[in-house]
Each structure stands twice: as structure tokens, then as C-alpha cells.
Amino acid sequence: MKTIKKLFPVILLLFAVAFYYSCDEEDLNISNPNNVAEPEFFQSEADFRLAVNGMYHPITAVFFWGRVVHTGAMLRSDAYNVIPFQQNTTMSTLEGQPGIARWAVDMYPQLYQSISRANRIIEEDAENEVLSGDVQNEILGQAHFQRAFCNWYLLNLFGTAPLVMQIPENTDDFFPPNATAAMFNEAIIADLTEAVNRLPDTWGAEDLGRPTRGAALALRGKTYLYMEDWANAAADLTTVTTLGYSLLPSVNYGDNFSSDSSLENNSESIYELQYVAQDNFVWGSDIPLTGTQSNWHIDYSPPHVSLDQGHVINPHIRNVFDANGDTVRRNATMVFDYPGATGYAGVPYLEDFAPSIETINALGVEPIFSVKYTGIESGLSSSSISGFGNDLGTNWRIIRYADVLLMLAEAQNELGNTEAAIGFINQVRDRAQITDLPSGLSQNEVFDAIVDERIMELTGEGHRFFDIVRWGIADEILGQGSTIADGNHPKSLAGPAAFFTPNQDEVLWLPLTELQANPNLTQNQGY
Numbered sequence: 001m002k003t004i005k006k007l008f009p010v011i012l013l014l015f016a017v018a019f020y021y022s023c024d025e026e027d028l029n030i031s032n033p034n035n036v037a038e039p040e041f042f043q044s045e046a047d048f049r050l051a052v053n054g055m056y057h058p059i060t061a062v063f064f065w066g067r068v069v070h071t072g073a074m075l076r077s078d079a080y081n082v083i084p085f086q087q088n089t090t091m092s093t094l095e096g097q098p099g100i101a102r103w104a105v106d107m108y109p110q111l112y113q114s115i116s117r118a119n120r121i122i123e124e125d126a127e128n129e130v131l132s133g134d135v136q137n138e139i140l141g142q143a144h145f146q147r148a149f150c151n152w153y154l155l156n157l158f159g160t161a162p163l164v165m166q167i168p169e170n171t172d173d174f175f176p177p178n179a180t181a182a183m184f185n186e187a188i189i190a191d192l193t194e195a196v197n198r199l200p201d202t203w204g205a206e207d208l209g210r211p212t213r214g215a216a217l218a219l220r221g222k223t224y225l226y227m228e229d230w231a232n233a234a235a236d237l238t239t240v241t242t243l244g245y246s247l248l249p250s251v252n253y254g255d256n257f258s259s260d261s262s263l264e265n266n267s268e269s270i271y272e273l274q275y276v277a278q279d280n281f282v283w284g285s286d287i288p289l290t291g292t293q294s295n296w297h298i299d300y301s302p303p304h305v306s307l308d309q310g311h312v313i314n315p316h317i318r319n320v321f322d323a324n325g326d327t328v329r330r331n332a333t334m335v336f337d338y339p340g341a342t343g344y345a346g347v348p349y350l351e352d353f354a355p356s357i358e359t360i361n362a363l364g365v366e367p368i369f370s371v372k373y374t375g376i377e378s379g380l381s382s383s384s385i386s387g388f389g390n391d392l393g394t395n396w397r398i399i400r401y402a403d404v405l406l407m408l409a410e411a412q413n414e415l416g417n418t419e420a421a422i423g424f425i426n427q428v429r430d431r432a433q434i435t436d437l438p439s440g441l442s443q444n445e446v447f448d449a450i451v452d453e454r455i456m457e458l459t460g461e462g463h464r465f466f467d468i469v470r471w472g473i474a475d476e477i478l479g480q481g482s483t484i485a486d487g488n489h490p491k492s493l494a495g496p497a498a499f500f501t502p503n504q505d506e507v508l509w510l511p512l513t514e515l516q517a518n519p520n521l522t523q524n525q526g527y
Contacts, residue, residue, distance in 0.1 A: 042124040048131060048139045051124075055117040055146055058110040060273050062283060065396055067388075068103045070299045070462070072508060073157060077464035078477045078490035079317050079455075081365060083309035092299075092311075093494035094478070094505055098527035099512035107157065108511050111150045112164060113286070118147040119167050134200075141198030145211040145219075148191035152223060155184040156466055159507030159524050163187055177520040185227055192220035201243060208265050208274075209395070214243045215271035218399045225407050226470055230414040237408035245270060245401040247431045254332040257372045257460075259394040270399040277393030297389020300460070302369045304355035305344075307387040311493075312360055313368040313459070314485040320455045328432045329456050335376070336368040344375070344382040352382065363493060366486070372460035402428050402457050406450060413446045421446050425453055432456065475502045501526060 041047050059065055075082055075092030082092045090096040091103050121143040125131055131139055147165075154161045163179035165187060195216035203210050221236030246267045248255055255263040265272060303310035313334050321330035335341050335349055343352025350357070353369065360367040371377070375385045375392050385392065405424045413421035419439060425446075426436040437449055454467060468474045476482070478500035482489050491498035504526025515521055 042120075042128050043130065045131060045135055048121065048125070051117065051121050052139055052142050055114055055121065055143065057286060058113040058117075059146075059150065060275065061110065061286065063106040064110040065273055067299065068107050069153075069157075071103050072107055073465050074460075074462040075299060075311065076505075077468065078482075078484065079313055079459050079464050080311045081314050081485065081488075081490060081493050082311040083303065083363070084494050085308040088308050089494070091508070093491050093498040094500055095494060095497050096509070098509035099515065099523065101509075104158075104508045105511040105513065107508075108161070108514065111154050115147055115150045115164055116167070118143040118150070119165065122147075123167055137198035138200065141195045141200075141216075142211060144191040145195040145199065145216050148188045148195065148216075148219065148223075149211075151184055151188050151191070152219065155181060155188070156226070157508055158510060160522075161510065162518075162521065175518045175520045178522055185223060188223050189220060192216050192223065196220065209272060211271055214240055214245065215399065217243075218270050218404050221404070221411075222399070222407060225411055226466075228414070230411045234408060234411040234415060237404055237411060240270070240401075240404050241408070245404070247401055247405075247427065250328050250431055250433050253328055253431065254371075254377060256397055256400060257332070257377065257394070259375065259378050259392045261393070264395045268401045269397055270401060270404065272395045272397045272399075275393045275395050277391050279391065297373070297375055297385065297392060298387055300370045300372070300374045301382075301385075301389070302353055302356040302374075303359045304353070305374075305382045305385070305387075310356065310359075311370070312365055313370060314488075314490050315366050315368060316484050316486060316490075317455060317459055318368055320452050324429075324434050324452065324456065326432050326434045326456050328434075331371070333371055333456075333459050334368050335371050336366070342376075344385075345379060347381070365488065365493065370460055397461065400461075402431070403461075403463070406454055406457060409453075410447075410450050413443055413450065416443065418443055418446050421450075425449060428453060428457055469506050474500050474506065478505075 042051065062068065071089065071092045074080075075089075076094060080092065082089050084093060087102040090101045096102075096104060122140060125136065125140060151163065154163075160178040160180070162176035163183050164176055166173070168174050195211065196213055199211060199213045199216055201213050203212065217236045217240050221233050221240065224230075224233035224236060227233075244267075248266060248268050255266060256268060258264070259277070264274075297305075298307045299311075301310065318330065318334060318336070321327070321333075331338070331341075335343065335353070337349060341349035343349050345352075353367070356369065357367045373394060373396070375389060375394070378385070378392060405428050409421040409424035412418075412424065418441060422437050422439060422441060429436055437446075441449070451467075451471070454463065458464070465474075468477055477484055478490055479502070480499040482499070484490060485492065489499060504524075507524055509527040510521065510523055515523060
């Protein structure tokens with residue numbers, strides 16, 4: 001018996017060899033049914049539509065809008081005083097080690113993955129001549145929009161990153177040099193012009209959330225605004241106001257940040273990223289329906305709910321709301337000890353947030369916590385929402401109509417049309433049920449009003465850091481020695497190194513791995 005056991009593996013091996021040689025060679029050459037060879041793809045409309053869907057995934061996944069862009073841009077602003085948590089908060093506290101700190105390294109390739117997929121769609125259409133008519137416009141309109149969208153964030157997050165507008169064809173193409181802002185803006189405008197000319201005004205229910213002509217016009221107008229091309233910005237943003245968008249009623253302002261799918265993609269939404277609630281969260285995976293959840297909950301939730309340490313909203317932000325008598329937007333943006341304040345599942349604020357209040361009081365700052373995108377509106381208890389928030393499925397609203405009205409007001413004000421600017425601001429203020437701005441204000445007074453209005457309307461949505469950088473006031477507000485936050489630096493919880501450095505922190509560092517791989521690439525100024 002022991003001898004047979006010893007011989008059994010040998011017998012199996014001989015049998016396997018005999019079986020192998022008895023097989024027909026064609027039987028062994030089996031294609032993987034889950035893998036499509038590139039030469040066999042882009043041969044039909046269905047192929048192109050699948051490619052478009054895949055083009056969006058790197059941007060919605062965890063290493064970009066799924067989470068990381070929030071720590072890289074939004075939480076960097078003066079609105080948030082972030083409690084340090086290992087390497088997770090070094091960008092949001094302006095302390096990241098250039099080139100290698102977590103998150104900037106993760107965001108960078110996601111943008112280029114999406115751009116590469118857009119480039120492939122555009123080039124394959126030109127080569128294969130599969131598409132025509134409205135279908136071709138829909139496919140190419142989305143590809144041009146997405147490429148512009150990614151390049152907009154490359155420019156505003158990373159500054160001098162390479163501009164990649166085609167699939168590499170030779171060795172030199174694999175080592176692109178730094179691009180200038182002018183080069184990025186030219187490419188963005190060109191792509192958005194293609195998108196404006198190709199995208200439909202609306203989509204059917206099954207395609208709800210895809211970029212529209214209005215989204216392309218709004219992003220092009222925003223690009224012109226950042227370029228200080230006021231006339232073109234005003235022209236594009238004015239056109240957006242004619243396309244049927246409208247502000248939600250005052251009582252429904254909070255619907256703009258709801259996880260209720262029936263309230264998403266509403267009349268105020270111009271472009272929002274689509275998310276679904278699901279349990280199969282896979283960290284950083286580029287697989288459809290994984291890693292595309294509303295997992296920024298970890299960054300916006302209060303300390304007792306966050307998997308990190310959480311943050312508070314600085315009191316000077318709350319003071320702008322109070323100075324204007326704005327409780328509609330204040331209470332949908334932040335929660336603190338005001339009459340009737342509630343936390344998760346409608347539990348009274350002082351009860352539900354007791355652990356976080358204790359934590360923040362011990363740190364010596366005021367306990368003011370975020371509401372937008374935290375899941376408070378969901379009706380779920382704080383203990384029943386997963387730490388990543390992937391079971392909420394909240395869409396992220398990229399551009400809202402209120403933002404368009406305030407950008408249009410800014411463009412008109414810079415053109416000297418102060419009364420027109422006041423009118424657009426007052427549309428936003430009327431929805432918030434606060435007093436209109438009076439006529440006769442100076443251009444500087446209107447600008448100051450726009451700065452405050454953008455705080456009240458858009459805090460918690462990812463615009464503030466970009467705003468203070470383009471306005472040239474980031475150092476004044478976030479620089480060393482700033483005490484704008486009721487006598488504290490806006491990043492006081494993070495320590496003495498957490499402050500804005502001019503000619504450096506306007507953009508992030510380029511990843512060290514990219515600098516090592518690309519001899520034509522140089523690091524951003526100051527790093």
C-alpha cells in the first residue's frame with residue numbers, strides 16, 4: 001500500500017503528459033472570453049458605448065472623486081480645520097512631503113487613465129469610420145468633454161503637468177514635457193467647443209447624468225472665468241441661463257446634496273457624477289461597479305463617525321451666514337448648537353454628536369460640523385452608515401445652476417456691469433430668503449459680496465480653495481500667521497507647519513515616480 005501511494009503522483013504525471021500530447025493543438029488555444037483584443041474592438045456602436053462608460057471610471061473611483069480629490073483640494077481650503085491623521089491628512093493640512101506624500105501620487109494617474117481612454121475613442125472613430133450622425137456626436141461629445149474635464153483638474157491641481165492629447169506613437173511621446181497654463185487652456189477650450197457642438201441638451205432616462213451641452217458650456221464659461229476672459233465667460237454662462245435650468249425652492253435647497261436618487265439630477269444640476277449604493281467596495285480598483293461609491297463620507301463626517309479623525313468648519317465661515325441672516329443654507333451646510341439642530345436619524349445634535357463635541361472642545365476650537373455629503377439627510381443613524389459611506393450612493397454635484405449664476409455675476413462685474421451682476425447675485429439670495437443686495441454698489445463692493453455669496457452657497461462642494469487661489473488671497477487667508485478663524489489659523493489643529501506657502505501651494509507636487517520615469521519633466525515651483 002505504501003508503495004502504491006508513492007507511485008501514485010508519478011502515475012498521475014504520466015497520465016497528464018499522455019493526455020496533453022493526445023489533444024489537438026487547436027483545443028488548447030483557447031481565448032479568454034473576458035478579454036477583448038484591441039484589434040477586435042471599436043468595430044461597432046456598442047463597442048464605442050462600452051469604451052465611453054469605461055472612460056469615466058477612473059474619475060469616479062476612490063483615487064479621484066471617490067475620495068482622494070477631497071483631501072487634495074476641498075479640505076485644503078480655509079473652511080476646514082482638519083484633525084491630523086497620519087499620512088491621510090497631509091494634503092488637506094498643506095503639509096505633504098513633495099513628490100511622495102499620499103494622495104497626490106494616487107490622483108495623478110487617474111486623470112491620465114481617463115484621458116487615454118478619451119484619446120483612444122477619438123482616434124478610433126477617425127480611423128474606423130464606424131459611427132455617424134447623432135450617435136457619433138454623442139460618443140465624441142462625451143469623449144471631448146471628459147478630456148477637457150480631466151485637463152481642467154490637471155491644470156488646477158497640478159499646474160504644469162504634461163498635456164497628452166493623443167495616444168503615444170513613438171518613444172518621445174512617452175516622455176512629454178511640462179505644459180503651460182496657456183497650452184492647457186487652449187486644449188480645454190477646443191475640446192469643450194467640440195462638446196458644445198456635439199452633445200445633446202438632454203438625455204433620456206437611461207442616460208441621465210451624462211454631460212450635456214449645458215455642462216460643456218458651463219465648464220467652458222468657468223474656464224474662461226479662471227483665465228479672466230470675462231467677455232467669453234459671460235457669453236457662455238449667459239447661454240446656460242437660457243437652457244431651462246432653475247434653482248430649487250428654498251425649502252429644497254438641501255436636496256442638492258441628498259443621497260435620495262429621486263432628488264438627484266434635478267433642475268438645478270448641470271453636471272454631477274453618478275454613484276450607486278453598494279456593498280462590494282474594492283479599494284482603488286478599476287473594475288465597473290466597484291470603488292465608485294460615495295466614500296468621501298470618511299472625510300466629511302464628524303470625528304466620532306469618521307475612520308480618520310474628522311474636522312470642524314472654521315467659525316469665520318459660519319459668521320458669514322450669520323452676518324447675512326442666512327439660516328436656510330447655513331443649516332444645510334453645517335451643524336452646531338443652534339435651536340432645533342439635529343444629527344443623524346433626527347437625533348438631537350447635543351446627544352448624537354456628544355462624542356465629537358467632547359473631542360473638539362478638548363482641542364480648544366468650536367464644534368461646527370459638516371452636513372453636506374455626510375449622510376445626515378439620509379435618515380440613517382451614524383452607526384448604520386459604513387465608514388466609507390459606500391452604502392449611501394450620493395451623487396457629487398460638480399456644477400450647479402447657482403454656481404453658474406455667481407460666476408456670471410463675477411464676469412459681469414469685472415466687465416463693469418455691476419447692476420447686472422447684482423441681479424444675478426440676488427437670484428441666489430432670494431432662494432436663500434435673505435435681503436437683496438441694494439443697487440448702486442461699487443465694483444469692489446460687488447466683488448466682496450460675490451466672495452461671501454460663494455461661501456454661503458458653495459461651502460462643502462469643492463470650490464473654495466480654487467477660488468481663493470485664483471483671486472490671489474490664499475496667502476492672506478491661509479498663510480503663516482493668519483488668525484482669520486476667530487483668532488486661530490484655519491489649520492491650527494495640524495500644527496505650526498500647516499500653512500499656505502505662496503508660489504508653491506497654489507498647486508500640488510508632481511509625483512516623484514513620474515519625475516524619475518520622465519527625464520523631460522520638472523517639479524512644480526517651490527517643491
